[in-house]
Amino acid sequence: EAGVTQFPSHSVIEKGQTVTLRCDPISGHDNLYWYRRVMGKEIKFLLHFVKESKQDESGMPNNRFLAERTGGTYSTLKVQPAELEDSGVYFCASSRAALLAGAASTDTQYFGPGTRLTVL
């Protein structure tokens, strides 16, 4: 079974440019999550999809970030325009059942390798 894949693995752009990150979850996983880790900080939750619907986008930092999951398969995260503080590693994860769905949930969450974004 293929794991969660992310593309590109590394992106270097200039401030003001646009970048689109892609995540392909494990087949059959309805739940897809985006996280990011900026330099020197902890991993932070960005948003959660259930199929094509945004279940929780409370972690999105501002309206320069747009996430989509058309058709409930792969997801994209667009940053437009990129700022210096957006540099970091962006992780995608997927799970069959929703993490934090309840006390009985034992389904696990699988992370992709991350996309390292550098904004110059």
Added chain:
Amino acid sequence: QKEVEQDPGPLSVPEGAIVSLNCTYSNSAFQYFMWYRQYSRKGPELLMYTYSSGNKEDGRFTAQVDKSSKYISLFIRDSQPSDSATYLCAMGSLQWGFQNFVFGPGTRLSVLP
């Protein structure tokens, strides 16, 4: 004060040792406690998932949660060089969904052969 505190290490132990990794937290509403392992240039891998207090064991790994002390631990028995990685704790509350789902900064562990 950060919501989740975790000693960044690095922590070096000889092969076969028992490793104790810990996190403290300040938010008494946290109900879910996770431990992730992250190898260099890889994404985190969920190791243990615990709800509320108590212990959970999976092979060489044991997770403990002490909500009264706001303290969680991950024990690794018979540690192996392949256990060398960064270990992240994370915690959250079903009440708030992911809004307050918080990761610790991670502890870097090296198991020396």
